[in-house]
Each structure stands twice: as structure tokens, then as C-alpha cells.
Amino acid sequence: MPPAKKRARSYDPVRTRAAVLAQLGHVRQGLRGLGAEQLGGPTRLGEWTVRDLIAHIGMAVTAVHRALDRPAPPKQDLAVVQWPFATSASACAIDEFTRGLAAGHLDLDACLTDVDASLRTLLDEHPGSRLLETDAGALPLDDYLVTRAVELVVHTDDLNAAVPGLQVPYDRQALAAATRLLADALAVKAPGGSTEVRVPPYAVVQCVEGPRHTRGTPPNVVETDPLTWIRLATGRVSWKDAVEEAKVSASGERADIGSLLPLMP
Incomplete structure (x- = not known):
């Protein structure tokens, strides 16, 4: 199905x-x-x-x-x-x-x-x-x-x-809208369910092709804060720098989403 x-x-x-x-x-x-x-x-x-x-x-x-x-x-x-x-x-x-x-x-x-x-x-x-x-x-x-x-x-x-x-x-609502729209855009660019991208407290999306998890902790997880996510999505900061500076946590073999970023200039 x-x-x-x-x-x-x-x-x-x-x-x-x-x-x-x-x-x-x-x-x-x-x-x-x-x-x-x-x-x-x-x-x-x-x-x-x-x-x-x-x-x-x-x-x-x-x-x-x-x-x-x-x-x-x-x-x-x-x-x-x-x-x-x-x-x-x-x-x-x-x-x-x-x-x-x-x-x-x-x-x-x-x-x-x-x-x-x-x-x-x-x-x-x-x-x-x-x-x-x-x-x-x-x-x-x-x-x-x-x-x-x-x-x-x-x-x-x-x-x-x-x-x-x-x-x-x-503004909290403006920050939430920006975070959610750019997170959803990632899911459109890389559809799938193998990786979970978390940007608390505003957004969680599933993306990247591969095995889909159905329960428990997903095997591939990316987590960051809203402003770091927005900077990544718009090219203000690189994936490599954000990971090295501990602004992003990424676990799992499919958690490296650097090649998908930025989403917009």
C-alpha cells in the first residue's frame, strides 16, 4: 500500500x-x-x-x-x-x-x-x-x-x-511560521521517511528516501534551534560549520542533510 x-x-x-x-x-x-x-x-x-x-x-x-x-x-x-x-x-x-x-x-x-x-x-x-x-x-x-x-x-x-x-x-509567531515553512520545504525537496528533522518547539518533519520508521526513536535524527535552522535553510551558515560548532546534532547514517541545503538564497 x-x-x-x-x-x-x-x-x-x-x-x-x-x-x-x-x-x-x-x-x-x-x-x-x-x-x-x-x-x-x-x-x-x-x-x-x-x-x-x-x-x-x-x-x-x-x-x-x-x-x-x-x-x-x-x-x-x-x-x-x-x-x-x-x-x-x-x-x-x-x-x-x-x-x-x-x-x-x-x-x-x-x-x-x-x-x-x-x-x-x-x-x-x-x-x-x-x-x-x-x-x-x-x-x-x-x-x-x-x-x-x-x-x-x-x-x-x-x-x-x-x-x-x-x-x-x-515575534514568536513569525519565527514559528518561518521555521515551519522552511522545514516543510525540506520535506518537499527530499521526500521520504528515513530521517526526522526536529526544530523545537516549532517543527518536526520526515524526509529523505530510505527505510521508514513507524515507532520508537527514529534511526536518523537531526535537531537544531529555530534560528540555526533558518540560517541553514537560507545559506547564512553552512551545514559543516553548524555541526562543528554544535549548533546541530545529527545521528544516523542518513542524518547528513548538508547536500540538501540551502533551500533558498
């Missing part, structure tokens, strides 16, 4: 909307403590400065605005779990857009304040079922907001890495 098809994970739309707004608010608060020298400092994202990174965070949120400005597509053609694999195709355009946005908005605090206010208005006006035509494909607004939570968490981590001592907090 073939294995039962896994049911796609669902996300609470009310919590997701609150998480996106909360994480954006954390970034805005952190931004207010940065001076000109810090804004011009480097990040781990190539040639982007901290100013470029913050402008990109605003751009990632206003992707909702741009999508809502377009006519609704006739049907959904992208599942939210497939979104991480579709992001690399737009990398060059995103880089160009980000640099232009950073150059054109000298007052980033005012810019993000406007982004926050306009997003709240749009979310009040549009139902979560409204289909959006995004750069990655067509999917409902509620699902697209899950991807915005991922963007906000990933780039909050980039911001914290770029500015020592900044420590912008992570």
Missing part, C-alpha cells in the same frame, strides 16, 4: 497577519537607534549596506501592495511550501530594486512607518482568499503573508548580524 499523502500545513491567518505587523514593528523600533555610520556599514549580503538591507525589508513587505495593485489571477498555481524554491529567479531584479529604494528614501523610519500604515489598510480591505499574482506565482493573500513573515525573520537576523548589540527581537 502506498504511503498516505501528507496534508499540507495550514497557518492561522489572524496570527500570521499579527506576526507580520509585529515583526515589522520590531524592525522599525530597532532602526530608530541607528546612526549614519551604522546605516552605511556592511552586511553579510554581498555589497548591501545596512541601509540597503532595511530598504529591502520595506520592499519585501510592499510586495503585498504591488501584488494587490495587479488584477487577481484566474487560479492559484503555487503552493506556499514551493515558494522558497522560486525566489532565486528574481535575485537580480530584487538587488536593483533594493538599491534604488535605498537611494530614494533617505528617511527609512518614515518609509517603514508609511509601509506599516498602508499594509494595515490593505489587510482591512482585502480578504485572505484574494489571489495575488506574485513574482513566484499565484497564491492567496493569506499564504503570501506567511512568506512575508519568512522574509522579515530572515532579514531581521541579517540586521542583527550586521549591527553588533542591536538585538531586534523576533
Whole structure:
């Protein structure tokens, strides 16, 4: 008998909307403590400065605005779990857009304040079922907001890495959504049941082809914390470094999932 098809994970739309707004608010608060020298400092994202990174965070949120400005597509053609694999195709355009946005908005605090206010208005006006035509494909607004939570968490981590001592907090629900979506994407990339990947307290997925365990402790287990998992999945840290620094525990002959990472740039 073939294995039962896994049911796609669902996300609470009310919590997701609150998480996106909360994480954006954390970034805005952190931004207010940065001076000109810090804004011009480097990040781990190539040639982007901290100013470029913050402008990109605003751009990632206003992707909702741009999508809502377009006519609704006739049907959904992208599942939210497939979104991480579709992001690399737009990398060059995103880089160009980000640099232009950073150059054109000298007052980033005012810019993000406007982004926050306009997003709240749009979310009040549009139902979560409204289909959006995004750069990655067509999917409902509620699902697209899950991807915005991922963007906000990933780039909050980039911001914290770029500015020592900044420590912008992570909204718990936003961190949970980012962890779960990227864990589910791993299971899509490497379907199977021989390896269990645990990211407590938010996600557990089965992946990698091979013998499927049915009870007791699985023979192949990977375990890490949410931020390390997000860094692995987005290429911010390598599998080798995470294992050597004891940020990941991996036991079993099929527990080395380094070749499957990163899942998105």
C-alpha cells in the first residue's frame, strides 16, 4: 500500500497577519537607534549596506501592495511550501530594486512607518482568499503573508548580524511560521521517511528516501534551534560549520542533510 499523502500545513491567518505587523514593528523600533555610520556599514549580503538591507525589508513587505495593485489571477498555481524554491529567479531584479529604494528614501523610519500604515489598510480591505499574482506565482493573500513573515525573520537576523548589540527581537509567531515553512520545504525537496528533522518547539518533519520508521526513536535524527535552522535553510551558515560548532546534532547514517541545503538564497 502506498504511503498516505501528507496534508499540507495550514497557518492561522489572524496570527500570521499579527506576526507580520509585529515583526515589522520590531524592525522599525530597532532602526530608530541607528546612526549614519551604522546605516552605511556592511552586511553579510554581498555589497548591501545596512541601509540597503532595511530598504529591502520595506520592499519585501510592499510586495503585498504591488501584488494587490495587479488584477487577481484566474487560479492559484503555487503552493506556499514551493515558494522558497522560486525566489532565486528574481535575485537580480530584487538587488536593483533594493538599491534604488535605498537611494530614494533617505528617511527609512518614515518609509517603514508609511509601509506599516498602508499594509494595515490593505489587510482591512482585502480578504485572505484574494489571489495575488506574485513574482513566484499565484497564491492567496493569506499564504503570501506567511512568506512575508519568512522574509522579515530572515532579514531581521541579517540586521542583527550586521549591527553588533542591536538585538531586534523576533515575534514568536513569525519565527514559528518561518521555521515551519522552511522545514516543510525540506520535506518537499527530499521526500521520504528515513530521517526526522526536529526544530523545537516549532517543527518536526520526515524526509529523505530510505527505510521508514513507524515507532520508537527514529534511526536518523537531526535537531537544531529555530534560528540555526533558518540560517541553514537560507545559506547564512553552512551545514559543516553548524555541526562543528554544535549548533546541530545529527545521528544516523542518513542524518547528513548538508547536500540538501540551502533551500533558498
